[in-house]
Amino acid sequence: MALLNRSDWYDIARDTNWTPKYVTEEELFPKEMSDCFDVPREKWETYDEPYKTSYREYVKVQREKDAGAYSVKAALGRMKFLDSADPGWKSILKLHYGGIALQEYAAGMAEATMARFGRAPGMRNMATFGLLDETRHGQIQLYFPHEYVSKDRQFDWAHKAMHSNDWAAIATRHAFADIMSGRDATSVALMLTFAFETAFTNMQFLGLAADAAEVGDVTFSNLISSIQTDEARHAQIGTPALKILIENGHKEGAQKLVDIAFWRNWRLFSVVTGPSMDYYTPLAKREKSFKEFMIEWIVGQFERNILDIGLDVPWYWDTFLEDLNTTHHGMHLGVWYWRPTVWWDPAAGASPDERDWLEEKYPGWNDTYGKCWDVIIDNIKNGREDLTLPETLPIVCNMNHLPIVGVPGKKWDVRDHYLDYKGRRYHFGSKVDRWVFEQDPDRYAGHQGLIDRFLAGKIQPANLEGALKYMGLQPEDCGKDAHDYAWVWNYNKPDKVAV
Amino acid sequence: MTTNIKDIHKHNRVGPIFRGGELATAAIDALEEDNPDKEFTIEDRAAYIRVETDHECIIRRKTMEEILGRPFEMQELEVILGSFSGQIEAEQEYVRFYFDTKI
Ligand SMILES: [Fe+2]
Numbered sequence: 258m259a260l261l262n263r264s265d266w267y268d269i270a271r272d273t274n275w276t277p278k279y280v281t282e283e284e285l286f287p288k289e290m291s292d293c294f295d296v297p298r299e300k301w302e303t304y305d306e307p308y309k310t311s312y313r314e315y316v317k318v319q320r321e322k323d324a325g326a327y328s329v330k331a332a333l334g335r336m337k338f339l340d341s342a343d344p345g346w347k348s349i350l351k352l353h354y355g356g357i358a359l360q361e362y363a364a365g366m367a368e369a370t371m372a373r374f375g376r377a378p379g380m381r382n383m384a385t386f387g388l389l390d391e392t393r394h395g396q397i398q399l400y401f402p403h404e405y406v407s408k409d410r411q412f413d414w415a416h417k418a419m420h421s422n423d424w425a426a427i428a429t430r431h432a433f434a435d436i437m438s439g440r441d442a443t444s445v446a447l448m449l450t451f452a453f454e455t456a457f458t459n460m461q462f463l464g465l466a467a468d469a470a471e472v473g474d475v476t477f478s479n480l481i482s483s484i485q486t487d488e489a490r491h492a493q494i495g496t497p498a499l500k501i502l503i504e505n506g507h508k509e510g511a512q513k514l515v516d517i518a519f520w521r522n523w524r525l526f527s528v529v530t531g532p533s534m535d536y537y538t539p540l541a542k543r544e545k546s547f548k549e550f551m552i553e554w555i556v557g558q559f560e561r562n563i564l565d566i567g568l569d570v571p572w573y574w575d576t577f578l579e580d581l582n583t584t585h586h587g588m589h590l591g592v593w594y595w596r597p598t599v600w601w602d603p604a605a606g607a608s609p610d611e612r613d614w615l616e617e618k619y620p621g622w623n624d625t626y627g628k629c630w631d632v633i634i635d636n637i638k639n640g641r642e643d644l645t646l647p648e649t650l651p652i653v654c655n656m657n658h659l660p661i662v663g664v665p666g667k668k669w670d671v672r673d674h675y676l677d678y679k680g681r682r683y684h685f686g687s688k689v690d691r692w693v694f695e696q697d698p699d700r701y702a703g704h705q706g707l708i709d710r711f712l713a714g715k716i717q718p719a720n721l722e723g724a725l726k727y728m729g730l731q732p733e734d735c736g737k738d739a740h741d742y743a744w745v746w747n748y749n750k751p752d753k754v755a756v
Numbered sequence: 757m758t759t760n761i762k763d764i765h766k767h768n769r770v771g772p773i774f775r776g777g778e779l780a781t782a783a784i785d786a787l788e789e790d791n792p793d794k795e796f797t798i799e800d801r802a803a804y805i806r807v808e809t810d811h812e813c814i815i816r817r818k819t820m821e822e823i824l825g826r827p828f829e830m831q832e833l834e835v836i837l838g839s840f841s842g843q844i845e846a847e848q849e850y851v852r853f854y855f856d857t858k859i
């Protein structure tokens with residue numbers, strides 16, 4: 258039997274804007290769940306999703322994607338690759354799965370918000386597929402690491418991390434709650450699908466896939482790039498929503514939501530993707546630097562798209578471009594120093610050859626971040642590992658909940674951007690984080706960061722040991738230097754004595 | 757890199773970013789055939805292939821069928837379409853990448 262063309266029936270099938278009889282329109286689509294901009298229903302009817310699919314096509318295509326990902330995994334017998342993989346690469350996998358797998362389920366809930374409360378039938382339709390996509394991403398990214406759990410218990414954190422009070426989990430939950438579970442359907446379309454999924458997911462799921470292919474981790478490369486094909490489709494939920502908001506006089510409000518989401522994602526990815534690409538990936542296998550990938554995907558691709566749809570570059574654009582040279586180096590230094598507090602083994606990435614690479618990619622690295630590593634190297638060489646380990650906790654930002662970082666060494670610029678609000682002082686890692694807070698202070702004010710909890714006596718005993726316990730880290734889970742300091746001894750080779 | 761970082765987003769390059777494989781090769785051939793007046797740049801990074809041209813390009817289902825020598829549904833392209841630059845219009849007979857504005 259011949260099937261009808263999709264275009265012959267799509268508009269009729271999509272049109273589910275019935276007139277409610279038993280409840281009012283406002284009860285069916287409450288503003289706070291549906292559309293904080295309150296654009297009239299008839300305006301939303303012009304919404305036309307640019308990347309369409311139907312259920313029949315969806316099932317066929319998704320089946321093919323899954324068959325590809327699982328058969329590559331089966332054919333390559335993953336365990337063998339992992340045995341021979343560089344410890345830095347293993348850390349990338351642990352960080353990726355722990356930071357992302359469960360947030361995929363949370364993203365599914367955000368898609369469900371749009372599927373139920375979206376004002377446009379087309380948005381509800383595409384978000385239903387998006388919900389199925391995110392369920393796939395959650396399941397597959399728990400299934401793939403599961404086989405390593407028996408070999409290395411840090412992989413257990415693929416499932417555990419987001420249920421814990423580890424600082425990295427608090428930071429991740431806070432950022433995603435702000436753009437996903439804590440927003441109405443229209444805001445989710447802007448902040449999650451547009452500002453996150455057409456931007457930063459490309460960094461972690463395609464940029465990092467290029468490094469994975471170089472390293473020889475074909476299974477992981479294939480898995481994450483397969484996931485990104487789902488993202489590419491359901492990320493398009495946001496574009497027509499943005500156009501409708503701009504057409505109806507809400508450009509300023511839409512711009513603000515996109516700017517908030519972009520900044521929050523940027524900070525989070527500076528601690529996830531930044532160290533992964535510039536420090537954990539073995540030197541010979543690095544396709545590009547983090548900054549170069551950011552220029553490709555975010556500056557070149559995403560930002561141009563923002564202009565095309567009718568928004569402007571964010572007001573903090575110059576700050577952001579400057580930060581591409583610095584933020585992730587500081588985050589990396591912090592994560593490595595506080596390594597017992599993470600569920601992966603951070604690779605220092607600071608051997609003589611790696612420093613040459615960093616200096617080339619980030620001129621001035623040796624005079625700034627390198628100065629800190631010099632001290633660490635001396636301490637290790639002198640048998641004083643204890644001086645390279647933390648005794649207390651870092652000051653974290655009350656917006657992104659990551660350590661407050663700046664440039665050390667000759668360009669020292671570390672500073673606290675604070676704000677007093679309703680009798681409490683809040684600390685921020687940048688003026689942009691403080692700006693985000695100021696847009697809706699009561700939304701954020703009640704949240705207690707890790708340090709707030711520490712000072713409130715919720716972490717006992719009130720020392721690092723108590724903090725590790727609070728974060729759910731057993732001694733065997735705690736991160737160590739990925740290469741057991743082997744890189745330090747490269748500095749003893751005669752030709753590198755001068756470093 | 758000689759371009760000022762502040763100007764990097766001021767361009768008009770659009771196009772698909774494919775995962776590698778046989779289908780991607782066919783789609784790149786289709787792009788060349790369906791957009792005869794366009795020059796494409798191809799950046800192959802193994803895990804993904806960035807294909808870009810100026811302002812607009814299209815891939816037609818019929819062209820894909822001719823190149824592959826088998827029936828082809830446009831939606832099958834999704835399996836390899838990891839990302840794209842520009843906006844998209846994905847219909848049953850074609851997929852188009854474009855910008856509304858020119859810089
Ligand atoms: Fe996802």
Ligand SMILES: [Fe+2]
Nearest residue numbers: 364391454488
């Ligand atoms: Fe997604």
